[in-house]
Amino acid sequence: MNSLSARLVFFAATLLAAGTAPFAFADDASFKKYMDAGVEALKSSNYADATNSFSEAQKVAEADHNDFYLSLSMSRIADIRLREKKYSEAEILFKQSLALAEKAKGPGRSVVLMDLNSLGTLYLAQSNFVQAETYLKRVIAMLDSNSSDELVNRKFLPTALDNLAVVYRNTKKFDQAEELYKRAIPMWEKLAGPEDTDTATSINNLAALYYYERKYAEAEPLFVRSLAIREKTLGPTHPEVINNANNLILVYRALKKTSEAEAISKKFAGANGGEDSSAPAVLTGAGVDTDEWSKHIQAGRDHLNAQRYAEAETELQAAVAEAEKGGVEDRRLAATLYNLGHVYAKKKDYEKAETTYKRSLTICEKICGDKDKEVLRTMTSLAKLYTEEKKYDQAEPLFKHVVDVQQKALGRNHKEVAEAMNNLASMYSQAGRKSESASYEKRAKAIDAKSTKAQ
Structure with a gap:
């Protein structure tokens, strides 16, 4: 994983x-x-x-x-x-x-x-x-x-303005929050400088507000600017830079700017540990102690990779408790639940794994819709769980949805489409539906062959 x-x-x-x-x-x-x-x-x-x-x-x-x-x-x-x-x-x-x-x-x-x-x-x-x-x-x-x-x-005034804006955002007073952020940003530019990290934080927070309001076009240039400031000031491997890059990727996906999202993802892949992350990217609000959440999620991930599932479960449950402070639509919560679902799946605790994956999926679908890349990843994990449980009738529509969405978004000959088809073929094979399995496997191999030839 x-x-x-x-x-x-x-x-x-x-x-x-x-x-x-x-x-x-x-x-x-x-x-x-x-x-x-x-x-x-x-x-x-x-x-x-x-x-x-x-x-x-x-x-x-x-x-x-x-x-x-x-x-x-x-x-x-x-x-x-x-x-x-x-x-x-x-x-x-x-x-x-x-x-x-x-x-x-x-x-x-x-x-x-x-x-x-x-x-x-x-x-x-x-x-x-x-x-x-x-x-x-x-x-x-x-x-x-x-x-x-x-x-x-x-800096007392812009500090207080930013903090009060956080209050208003969490109490759904979006217009008031926007007004405060717009007032604070010029102050930070004057007092700290236009390329200071305090300025970048205020810009990032306004972009976050726009994202939650689904004003993706307004959020995009702000995330671009805050990322540029942070990357220049902090370097490409700093956690705030990686976080900002993830934010921008999510906005690009919401705007269906697939090539831009992939470009940012590739640029910061090495800084992010060289991983493309099968877990959902994290988009967060206030109320969560980020350091505490990060500590538990990192420890849980380390234990999971080392196959210490009991320890991983304990740490990830603590991360869930912290993430829940951000509200039911906090993407930290979705990401943590996704990882916890993996732990339960590894432990063969299928009931808990299913419940946990479903909860993560519900959050992601509500925020991004059922065609978002992170939603498809969570959906694939749930479908694989159903396959392992021999619940083929529940796995099939999930795998098919992933295939259909990937084909429309990426084209019929994309390698991720082939991967999705292979998952479906594997499920059909385990279900004893050999002809359907062979059909999808053949299609996946054809895509892989074209991809290899193109390279």
Whole structure:
């Protein structure tokens, strides 16, 4: 079985967190020393050392009775808890920091903005869209009330706009989400640059919105642009680049631009592990912890390839649970279910395999229609399962559908048509329908012969 990339992120709506701003620390050298050490530790994701440094800074602030310093150090600790997915602890700390920052006024305003945005991000990560909207709107209102504020130049506003757009997309307020993305993109272009990855993320998110609205023509140029930025900045093998390429492939397929889809697929095949991936490509929404999902899907794939089916099942079930947070139409869920179906099939647990494949197929059909390439792959796997179970009457229409669609989409002499015919011939052979098997096998061989001669 060909497998998913280690990390797929096709139409991913990234939660953008405001970075640490260059605050002034007056003459308090010890406080600045600890804060700087914490920031350095964060750069390498050393959360333990960062927490220790920020905690020492907090002690200095408490001794000085400095509300601003105290709020700032607590906010940084809260940020670590957020990164660690310790949401309850993070929420408490952010709210305590926010209260202190509001008391400090003046310099505390910067921390107020950070904490409001972080709380909005926290609630968004938990799919608590009502609370997320409340806090993100406060950030936007504060900055809109003073457009000349230098804090705007620290990217608070486009960050909040992007995050609120994610909220609106998940609550089906597509017009409002589109308006926010269109407002955020020029800000990112001005503040970060037209070829910065933050700009690419905002462009990618707007493209994702258009895709979910089935506005494929509008999505296409945006995915092309975000892919170009990311490839130039991050290199062709970066997960975000592979994800972006997968997104563009899906749009090309929806627009029936087969040659363009194949060109992108071939270009990034080597970067994607040299696999054409028999699992569905992944197009995603918000609400899912992408890192957590990627960790489980990768582990499940590795166990499956090593024939450790019990371990693969455990990891993929965890990936399903994470993917379900994205909603019933999230393609991460379809992709994960597809892989889990393979595990059950390998274990000869046919009932679970059938149920799981069907669930994956239903999601893919709803998003892309019954002629999409990923749908056909899932359909083929289900048909092969039926064949193994000797449910030939259920396998036959699936195999025939794949053959018919492939012929219309690719032409009667394409190698994928031959492969689909061979699958049908094999099913007929096992069912004892020798003449039909021989007929399709003969047709497949003729196609293969033409293909070989053409080469």
